[in-house]
Structures are given as structure tokens and as C-alpha cells.
Amino acid sequence: MTKRTLGLRISWFGLAILFAGPAQALSMLPSDEAQDLIAYKVKSGDTLLELSRKYFLSSAGISQVARINQLEDADRITVGQTLSIPRQSVKYWTSVARVMGMSCASTYTPEQGTTRLLVGTALHEGALIKVPAGCHTSLLLEDSSLMRLPSGAVLKLSTLRKNGLEKTPEIRLELASGRVELDIMKERSPFTPFEIRTPRSVMGVRGTQFRVGFSPDTQGSVVEVTEGIVKTRGSADPESVDLTQGMGVTIDRSGKASEPEALLAAPRYANFSKSPNNPSELSVKLQRTDNASSFQTDMATTANLSGLRRTQQWDSPEFKIDRLINQAMFYQVAAISKNGLLGSPALMAFCAGPVSPEQARCSAVFDAPLAEGASIAFTLNRFNGAVNQEVIRTSHLSPVNGKFAVKDLSPGHYNWSLSYPLAKGTPDPMGVHQTGAFELIALPLAAQ
Numbered sequence: 001m002t003k004r005t006l007g008l009r010i011s012w013f014g015l016a017i018l019f020a021g022p023a024q025a026l027s028m029l030p031s032d033e034a035q036d037l038i039a040y041k042v043k044s045g046d047t048l049l050e051l052s053r054k055y056f057l058s059s060a061g062i063s064q065v066a067r068i069n070q071l072e073d074a075d076r077i078t079v080g081q082t083l084s085i086p087r088q089s090v091k092y093w094t095s096v097a098r099v100m101g102m103s104c105a106s107t108y109t110p111e112q113g114t115t116r117l118l119v120g121t122a123l124h125e126g127a128l129i130k131v132p133a134g135c136h137t138s139l140l141l142e143d144s145s146l147m148r149l150p151s152g153a154v155l156k157l158s159t160l161r162k163n164g165l166e167k168t169p170e171i172r173l174e175l176a177s178g179r180v181e182l183d184i185m186k187e188r189s190p191f192t193p194f195e196i197r198t199p200r201s202v203m204g205v206r207g208t209q210f211r212v213g214f215s216p217d218t219q220g221s222v223v224e225v226t227e228g229i230v231k232t233r234g235s236a237d238p239e240s241v242d243l244t245q246g247m248g249v250t251i252d253r254s255g256k257a258s259e260p261e262a263l264l265a266a267p268r269y270a271n272f273s274k275s276p277n278n279p280s281e282l283s284v285k286l287q288r289t290d291n292a293s294s295f296q297t298d299m300a301t302t303a304n305l306s307g308l309r310r311t312q313q314w315d316s317p318e319f320k321i322d323r324l325i326n327q328a329m330f331y332q333v334a335a336i337s338k339n340g341l342l343g344s345p346a347l348m349a350f351c352a353g354p355v356s357p358e359q360a361r362c363s364a365v366f367d368a369p370l371a372e373g374a375s376i377a378f379t380l381n382r383f384n385g386a387v388n389q390e391v392i393r394t395s396h397l398s399p400v401n402g403k404f405a406v407k408d409l410s411p412g413h414y415n416w417s418l419s420y421p422l423a424k425g426t427p428d429p430m431g432v433h434q435t436g437a438f439e440l441i442a443l444p445l446a447a448q
Contacts, residue, residue, distance in 0.1 A: 036087040037068070039191040040165050042077050049075075055164045061089035085165065095142045095160040095169035097123045098422075100369060100432075101306035103136040119369045119402070125160040129153070131178065136309045140370065143168040144433045145194075146183040150311065153178025158197075166192045173197070179213045185433075211342065219253035224263060224342055232257065248341040264292055264335040264343030267317065272443055275320070282324060282443060284331075284350070286317040289343075292335035295319070296342060300330045302367040302403065303349070303416065304434050324352040324443055327405070328364045346439070353411075353442030360442030361408045368420060369402040370432060376404070376420040382412050411442045 040051075048062045056062070066074040068084050077083065099121045115121075123129070123139070131137055131153045139147045142162070149155060159172035168188045173196045180196070188194060208228025214221045223232050225243045233240035236255030243249060243260055250258045267286040275281035286295070295314045298305065312319070319331065328349035335343040353360025368376055376397035381388045391414070397404055415437040422431060 037084040037191075038087050038090060038163070038165050039189075040083045040085050042079055042081045042083060044079050046077060046079075047075065048077060055090055057089055057091055061086070064089055087163075087170070090163045090165060092161040092163045092170075094124055095162045095171070097127075097139045097141050097147075097157060097160060098370065099123070099137060100140040100146070101136075101138040101367060103309045104132075104134065123157055123160075125157055127157045129155045129157070136311075138306050140432060141169070141171060143171075143185045143188060144431055145171075145185045145188075146434075148181040148183075150179050150181075153180060155180065159193075168192045171195070179211070181209075181211050183209050215340075220340070221251040222248065222339075222341055223251070224248040226263075226344065246344060248337075250339050250341065258339070261337070261339070261341070263341055264289055264337050266344040266346035267295065267333045267335055268346065269348055269439065269441055270317075272321075280323060282321045283318050284321060284348075286333065289317060289335045291337055292317065292343075293338045293340075294336045296334050296336060298332040300332070301327075302365050303328075303330055303347075303438055304367050304418075304436060305330065305332060305347075306367045306369065321350055324350065326352055326362055328362050328409075328440060330438065347437065349438045349440045351440065351442050353444055358411065358442075360411055362411075362440060362442060363405050363407040364409055364414075364438075364440070365403055365405045366416075366418065367403055368397075368399040368418065368432070370422050371399050371402065371420045374420045374422065376418055378404075378416070378418045380406060380414060380416045382410075382414050384412070388415075409440055411440050413437070413439050 048065060051065075052059055052062050062074060064086050065071070065083060068086065071077070099117050099119055102117070102119060117123075117129075117137075129137070129139075129149065131149045131151060133151050135151055137149050139149070141147070142160075147155075154176040155178070156174040156176070158174045159170055162169045166189060168185070170192060171194045175196055175198050182196075184194060208230065209226045210228070210230050211224045211226070212221065221234075223230060223243060225245055225247055227245050229245070230243045231240045232243055232249060232251075234251040234255040234257040237257050241249065241257060241260060246263050247260045248263045249260050252258070267289055270285045270287045272282050272284050275283055289295075295317055297312050297314065297319050299310045299312070313336070317335075319333070321329070328351040331348045331350065332345050333348060334345040337343065349362075349364060351360065351362035353362065366378075375395060376399065377395040378392060378397050379390070379394075380392040382391050383389065391409070392406060415435070417433075417435040419431060419433045
């Protein structure tokens with residue numbers, strides 16, 4: 001078995017043009033003007049004059065709205081009517097992004113000078129984030145969306161703005177190099193921009209989870225959709241193609257997209273064995289995955305993967321566990337296809353048990369780095385097929401040093417959710433909302 005520490009240099013000078021949607025693909029908008037219109041539903045008591053006083057930069061916005069919406073009488077608008085309002089005519093204030101997790105203590109660079117970021121640091125419009133080699137970081141946006149930036153990513157927060165007409169902030173990002181994983185709040189309005197631009201691509205994100213990468217070595221791109229629908233088109237393609245959940249596509253150096261293919265299924269645990277050279281090291285073997293060329297593992301100490309994290313690739317369907325303790329260690333494993341597409345992930349949690357794994361009682365740790373002074377709402381269910389057994393349901397968990405542990409868990413499959421407002425005293429109303437699932441696997445202490 002050959003191990004490769006993942007030092008993949010992936011650049012976003014890609015060739016894909018992507019638009020994503022929760023229920024249907026988002027049509028490509030014909031012009032910048034169309035993208036800069038706010039859709040506002042008229043409420044009882046609304047008049048254009050009153051809207052202008054509250055939300056417009058000047059009274060000139062009234063004539064603009066009347067012209068764009070072809071209103072015969074600007075004094076008469078109807079309750080329930082949807083008005084298109086130019087975004088540039090509306091008052092706005094700044095939104096923020098907060099550092100939620102970092103895998104190592106590193107220096108990042110905002111727009112003005114170089115600053116060492118810490119968990120909880122507020123980032124504003126214009127900040128340029130550089131993730132050093134070997135590090136990971138995650139950001140929480142004000143609408144509770146999460147961004148994960150692995151090693152080598154360079155991301156500029158070009159626009160972070162809110163206005164009084166929309167519930168979610170306008171977010172525009174520029175990714176100069178690296179890779180980004182997005183978990184976008186599904187309740188975002190389809191009309192409020194959430195865009196990611198690179199030197200050769202643009203994406204409009206609407207309530208979906210996906211990954212995109214570009215290799216400077218092969219000059220090829222990959223697009224992998226884990227939830228939702230993404231419309232993608234290579235620069236040399238005459239038409240776009242819809243990628244649904246569990247599908248992926250490669251784009252070659254000429255800008256031609258391949259036929260969509262199903263992502264490889266999430267790997268499943270098979271068995272384990274002791275290392276012949278190191279009694280404390282275990283080799284975990286996975287069930288056979290057809291058409292897999294290699295496997296990737298993200299290792300973390302917490303179930304929500306937002307803290308310490310290390311990525312490795314393996315040529316064969318197995319990986320090493322250096323030490324086994326009562327506290328579970330989390331391994332997010334995915335198979336990589338022969339075309340280089342990263343498949344659907346499986347999160348496995350390994351812990352030490354007695355000689356009989358069925359008798360094991362292990363603990364799982366969760367990160368809540370921004371919850372100081374706040375109560376956490378948390379649920380944990382153990383499920384077998386379609387049957388869910390509630391293990392924990394509470395609305396007043398208190399973390400210690402940004403973490404909390406759940407003890408006495410028996411092996412099996414679990415799903416969880418947690419949410420909390422930001423710590424008291426922060427000027428913005430952001431909150432954290434996360435969900436996930438894992439399989440807890442106990443290996444006997446005697447194996448060591």
C-alpha cells in the first residue's frame with residue numbers, strides 16, 4: 001500500500017461556468033444588469049415613495065423602478081406584486097465572515113496588511129485570505145453558509161453586503177487559486193447573488209454542495225456535485241449540461257466537458273488488521289470499489305471536521321490508524337475515479353473497545369468554536385435502516401473551550417444536528433447550523 005500526503009496544487013483558473021439551484025438549474029442570466037436586480041414582493045402599505053425613503057440612495061430610484069417595471073402610474077403598486085429594483089440604487093451596509101476553524105496556527109492576509117487570524121476573527125469586504133500549504137480553514141458567512149478552504153487556497157471576499165430589502169447578504173467571491181468546498185444555506189433567496197469568480201469562470205450558487213478543482217499540471221478541471229443541481233459548461237462547449245446530485249464531469253485542457261458520470265459510491269468498512277512492524281498501528285480495509293484508482297482520507301478529531309484536519313491519499317482501499325483510544329477519531333473517506341473525480345464521502349469514526357466490540361462505549365467530540373456564552377441546541381439519533389432512535393435532544397449544551405463530548409456511544413450509525421447563535425457581544429446576527437452523519441466502529445483493544 002502506497003501512501004501519498006495530499007499536496008495537490010489545484011488552481012481555479014478553470015474552464016467551467018457553473019450555476020446551481022436547489023430544485024432546478026439556474027438559467028444563465030443574459031447581462032450584468034439582470035444579475036443586479038433585486039426582486040421585492042410588495043407588502044400592504046408599501047408605496048414607491050415610502051420604499052424610496054427607507055431603502056433607496058436617492059429619490060431617483062423611483063423613476064428607475066417605474067421604468068424597469070413598466071409602471072403606468074408610479075403611485076400605484078399592488079400588494080403581492082414583485083418589483084425589480086436596481087441593486088445599485090439601494091442603501092447597503094457591510095456583512096461579515098468569521099473564521100470558524102483552522103487546522104494549524106498560520107498567517108493569513110487581509111486586504112490591508114498581513115494579519116494572523118484566530119478563530120472568531122471577523123473578515124470584511126475586500127479581505128484576501130491565503131491558506132498556507134498543509135493548512136485548512138473554514139469560514140462562516142452571515143447567512144450560516146460554510147466555506148472550507150484547503151491547503152493553498154487564495155480567496156478574496158470581494159463583496160459582503162446587506163440591504164433592507166433582502167433577508168440574506170449579497171456575497172461575491174474571487175478565487176485566485178486552490179480549491180473551495182461550499183455548503184450553502186438552502187433557504188437563500190434565488191435572487192440574492194452568491195457568486196464565485198475565478199479568472200476563467202463564474203458560479204452562481206443556490207442552496208447546494210459541490211466541489212470544483214483545476215490542475216495546472218493537466219490543465220483539466222473537475223466538477224463534483226454532492227447535493228443539488230449544477231449547470232456547467234466548458235469554455236469550448238456550445239451548450240451547458242445539468243449535473244444532479246451524485247454526478248460529476250471532467251473538462252479537458254481544450255475546454256471540452258466529458259459526458260457526466262456517476263460519482264463513485266461512498267466506501268464501506270470491511271475489516272482491520274495489525275501492522276506487522278508496529279503493534280500499535282492498525283490497517284483499516286474498505287470493501288471493494290469498482291473503477292476506483294485511489295482513495296482520499298480526511299482525518300479529524302471532531303465529528304463536524306471544522307478543527308484539526310489532515311488529508312492523505314492512498315493507492316489501495318485501506319488506510320492506517322496510528323493509535324486507538326476511547327475517543328473516536330473521524331476519517332472522511334472517498335474513492336477517486338480513474339478520471340480523477342472524488343466520489344461521495346463516508347465518515348467513519350474509530351475508537352477502542354473491549355475484546356468484544358459490541359460492548360464498547362466510546363465518546364465523540366464536536367466543535368463549537370464560536371459558541372462561548374451561548375447555549376447549543378443538539379440532537380443525536382442512532383439509526384438502523386429507516387428506524388431512528390433518539391439518543392440526545394437538548395437545547396442548553398454549554399461547550400468547554402469550544403468543544404463538547406458525547407459519551408457512552410455504542411457502535412452503529414448516527415446522524416446529528418447542532419445550532420447556536422454567536423457569542424454575546426458580536427455585532428452581527430449570524431448563527432451556526434450544522435448537520436452530519438457518521439458510522440461509529442469500535443475495534444478491540446486486544447488488536448493492539
